[in-house]
Amino acid sequence: MYTDDACQSTLLTLPFLESLDNPPEFAYYESVMSPDAATPTPLPPECETALLERFLKAEAMALWTIRSARLQDVPPNVYAFLRKHEEDEEQHLAQFETMIGRQPRERERLPSVPRQWPALAVQLYGYESLGLEFATLLVALRPDLASIREDELVHVGFFEQEIHRILGSETAAAEQARLSALAWWRKLPRTIDRYLEAEVLDPFRPLLASRILSTIGRRFITAGLLKDR
Numbered sequence: 001m002y003t004d005d006a007c008q009s010t011l012l013t014l015p016f017l018e019s020l021d022n023p024p025e026f027a028y029y030e031s032v033m034s035p036d037a038a039t040p041t042p043l044p045p046e047c048e049t050a051l052l053e054r055f056l057k058a059e060a061m062a063l064w065t066i067r068s069a070r071l072q073d074v075p076p077n078v079y080a081f082l083r084k085h086e087e088d089e090e091q092h093l094a095q096f097e098t099m100i101g102r103q104p105r106e107r108e109r110l111p112s113v114p115r116q117w118p119a120l121a122v123q124l125y126g127y128e129s130l131g132l133e134f135a136t137l138l139v140a141l142r143p144d145l146a147s148i149r150e151d152e153l154v155h156v157g158f159f160e161q162e163i164h165r166i167l168g169s170e171t172a173a174a175e176q177a178r179l180s181a182l183a184w185w186r187k188l189p190r191t192i193d194r195y196l197e198a199e200v201l202d203p204f205r206p207l208l209a210s211r212i213l214s215t216i217g218r219r220f221i222t223a224g225l226l227k228d229r
């Protein structure tokens, strides 16, 4: 699940301390500690079309973001992975196009992504984690799409490994990754709300959003990107 927010790369460079004093966003951070957030919320069958629509947009954005990431200066093993990653997302997008019967809106240029690898790695890790959460929701309604979730697990696993590598490396890179993670995390509630924007999803949005936030928050804490509080 990738965002179409043009401000993304700018926000990733916002001063870190500014973000610590915002009570509403801080409340979301606190929700990471919610103990009952592990189970995905089941959705009724009438939500399927809305979810597929969201995926059409998100998979297109994933593909464009990876194409943009491939133009950046990334480590050689990452470059090799991104080629396979791009193929996977192309296939996912083609599946959703076939199911929905139309193509996503074209865009004139690729989305901007952070130039520095630690920040870019956090962004890719974050959005792939979000994609995995949505794929888990989707597969509950459409078990025939389980292979998409399997791919998302591989994508998340790869970037998680890269995050571990970055956090275990020189201090500056690790610090940049942590600051980027906090900035990305602060935007996540809005991103999730945007991706759950559909009337049929209205009754489920608060619980879904809180569970997705909690799961990703725990993932980031376990990876060492966010601090547990």
Ligand SMILES: [Fe+2]
Binding pocket: 059, 062, 088, 089, 092, 131, 152
């Ligand atoms: Fe995908």
Ligand SMILES: [Fe+2]
Binding pocket: 062, 089, 128, 131, 151, 152, 155
């Ligand atoms: Fe993916």
